[in-house]
Structures are given as structure tokens and as C-alpha cells.
Amino acid sequence: MTPALFSATWIDACAQAINQNDAYRRAAANWRWPLLLHITHDDAQTTMIYLDLYHGSCRAARLATSADLAHAEFILEAREAIWRNVLTGQLDPIAGIMRRQLTLTKGSLTTLAMHGATAKALIAAISQPDLPHPTPSSPPVQSVTTATPHHTFVTTSRQGLDNDSVPMRLWQKAKRLGVWNPADIDFSQDVADWQNLNATERDLLLRLTGMFVAGEESVTLDLLPLIMTIAREGRLEEEMFLTTFLWEEAKHVDFFANGFLKHIAPDAGDLTHYHTPAYRTLFYDELPQAMHALLSDSSPAAQARASVTYNMIVEGVLAETGYEAYFAALERNNLMPGVRQGILLLKRDESRHIAYGVFLLSRLIAADPQLWPVIEQRMNQLMPLAMQIITEIFSAYDDMPFGLRFEEFSTIAMTNFGRRLQRIEKARDQLVDADIDEDEV
Ligand SMILES: [Fe+2]
Ligand SMILES: [Fe+2]
Secondary structure, three states, X not given: OXXXXXXXXXXXXXXXXXXXXXXXXXXXXXXXXXXXXXXXXXXXXXXXXXXXXEOOEEEEEEEOOHHHHHHOOEEXXXXXXXXXXXXXXOOOHHHHHHOOOOEEEEOOXXXXXXXXXXXXXXXXXXXXXXXXXXXXXXXXXXXXXXXXXXXXXXXXXXOOOOOOOHHHHHHHHHHHHOOOOHHHXXXXXXXXXXXXXXXXXXXXXXXXXXXXXHHHHHHHHHOHHHHHHHHHOOOHHHHHHHHHXXXXXXXXXXXXXXXXXXXXXXXXXXXXXHOOHHHHHHHHHHHXXXXXXXXXXXXXXXXXXXXXXHHHHHHXXXXXXXXXXXXXXXXXXXXXXXXXXXXXXXXXXXXXXXXHHHHHHHHHHHHOHHHHHHHHHHHHHHHHHHHHHHHHHHHOOOOOHHHOOHHHHHHHHHHHHHHHHHHHHHHHOOOOOHHHHOOOO
């Protein structure tokens, strides 16, 4: 006979099922935190279940005592109807938290999100597909134009802001380091240096500036659909950081358009002819398409494609590489101190944007390792395009000015790309927890 749901006998059976489940043992190898499930029944009575889950096994499972309440690292609270939907596999617990159907009253949401596969395997081990489920809880898929009502607010619930999360740490850093004014930069020495450059040197600097400023304009115009997607999922901490992200991209446009082009090269004219075929493919088509696709499809796969395009390729390969080499060329020749100052500040902003991209992709892949081929396919599609853009810059000159070498660009690009790919792969393999951002944040 099947034991009554949430009874002591049922809890014992769950512990046995968990310990006999090889898939759970593998998926939960890095999970080491006791978990407490808080169930509110229709008659307002509550049941609390304590599960001591440790590196793939269940060391204890019981109706929770008050000591267990203090000891549990994570407490998840929901109505019985919601728990039934979780146990029948109709509602992914992480998605349930995002939709505010389950409340994480204790513990780090980031850690939980990073262990999405563990949660899935746990539910699979104890699932009861034949349970009656009286209250359908999953809302219908909504179009981007449909209003999403709020059921609770992070700031007025016990949950509160997760100040240890990667987005909140990036937010704190953005407030300290991201507030700088391009209009404060003194370009007087830069103007003098510009007068002494030869035609090829000027052409290269205008080419790079024409690519950078349009690139910054493009990322400013194309970020909003991602911010909207994150906001609709109720991820307050991430949206707080993303407000700085968008403002900083606009500030970068300001730096090039009102700084470099206004003070140093006011007669530059139309720079569109510097946009080579590969550049056009990426910035005119691929980037806006991937980002604006989120307005009609905000699925994790679509988010992964957008983030790979924006954060990994445009920022992580092209912007970071371009700014690093541009800065090095000017520094090596002791030229343009104002531009160098701006590039340094801008690079620091970009490193936070890329750190967010690594966080986002890691969160997505940890919740669903099946997304890996999507990420890999998009990277494989766009990486040659990024390298082609670098090639096109060099092929425009017989003798490259400022001692710039192709190898310098390509090595930086490949190294940065490889490092970040490894980080995201770790998330796929569930090796990521708090150290996800060790050298980015
Ligand atoms: Fe930027
Ligand atoms: Fe950026």
C-alpha cells in the first residue's frame, strides 16, 4: 500500500528511493547541504520534512524538529498543491521558485540554481507520477506583451536581496567603478598627438574607432530584450545589475562619439565604409536577431544563444581583444593619454558585463545541462566570424602601424574565449558553486 503523502512512512520510503538511485548519486555528487521542505496544507496545518543530503546520499530524512529548522541550509516553502505539482514532475522546483510558487525562505538562490540538475534528479528519485493534482499551477505561456502580476516582492518577503550573489556583487562594483564621465577626460595631448600621425596611422585609428563606436551603439540598442526577459522572471538582483550594464554601454557610445570623434577627429566624416563584411554579419544581423528573438521566445535556449552572441563573442572576444590591443598600441608608442584613460575605464566596465554573461550561461547550463549543444553550436558558428573580423582589419594594411601583430590580437581572443568556455563547462559538470566568478568579480 502506498504510504500517505508527507507521512513519516512516506519520508522513509523517499530516503530509500534516493539512496538506491544511481542517477541521483551522480547528479548530486557536489550537493552537501541539508534541506527542509515546508508544506502548507489546505487546512492551514503545516508539515516540515528534513532531508540531510550529502554528496549523493540521503544521510537522514524525518519530520523536522526545531533543531532541524536551524540546521537546514535551505528551506523551501509552498502550498501542498504546488508540492504535488513538483512531485508529479509537472513543475520544476527551480522554475517554481522563479515563478514565486515556491519560496526559498533560507539559503542562496544562486547556489540552488547552480545545482538545478541535483534538484531534478532528487525529484525524479522520489517522484509519484500518479498522484492526483487538484490545482493546476503552471501559468500559461505568456507573450511579451502580457502583464505579469506580482505575487510577492523580494524586498518585503523574508527572502530579501541576495547580497552574496554574483549579480549583487557586480552591482556593488558597478556603483564604485562604473560611475565616470567621458566629458571629464582631457584630450588636449591627444589632439596634439593626432596632428603628428601619418595617414596610415590615422586610418587605422579611425577604422578601429568606427568599429568600436558602432559596436557600442549596437550593444546599447540590443540589450533591452534580455533585461526584459530577466525582469519578467522576477530576478531582481540581476535586473539591478543590468541597469548599470545598459547605462555603461550608453556611456561608451558617449566616450567615442562625444570624446574621440568630436575632439580628436572632428572631420572624420562617415565611418561606415570601415564596416567590413564579417563585421556587418555580426553587428548588423546576428547580434540584433539573437537579442530581439527573446521578445517572442524567452526560453533558456534562446537566452543562451543571445548571451553567447552578446557576452561571449561580441564582448568577450571582440571588444575585450580590440580594446586590449588598441590600448597596448597607444601605450607602446606613448600616444593619446586621454583615449588610453577612457579605454582603461571602459575595459573595466566590460569585464563586469562579461562576468555577468559567464554567470548567466553558467546558471542556465546548471539548470539544464541539455543546453550545452546550443551554447557550443552558437560559439562554433560565431567564433570564426569574430576571427574573420580581426583578419579583415589586418588585411587592409600592407604594413600594420604601431607595431601591431595579428598574433597579438588572435592570441588574446583565443585565450579569453577558452578561459570562459572552461568556466561555463564547469557549470555543466556541476562543479560550480560560490567560486564561479573568482577572477571576474
Ligand atoms: Fe561597451
Ligand atoms: Fe559591454
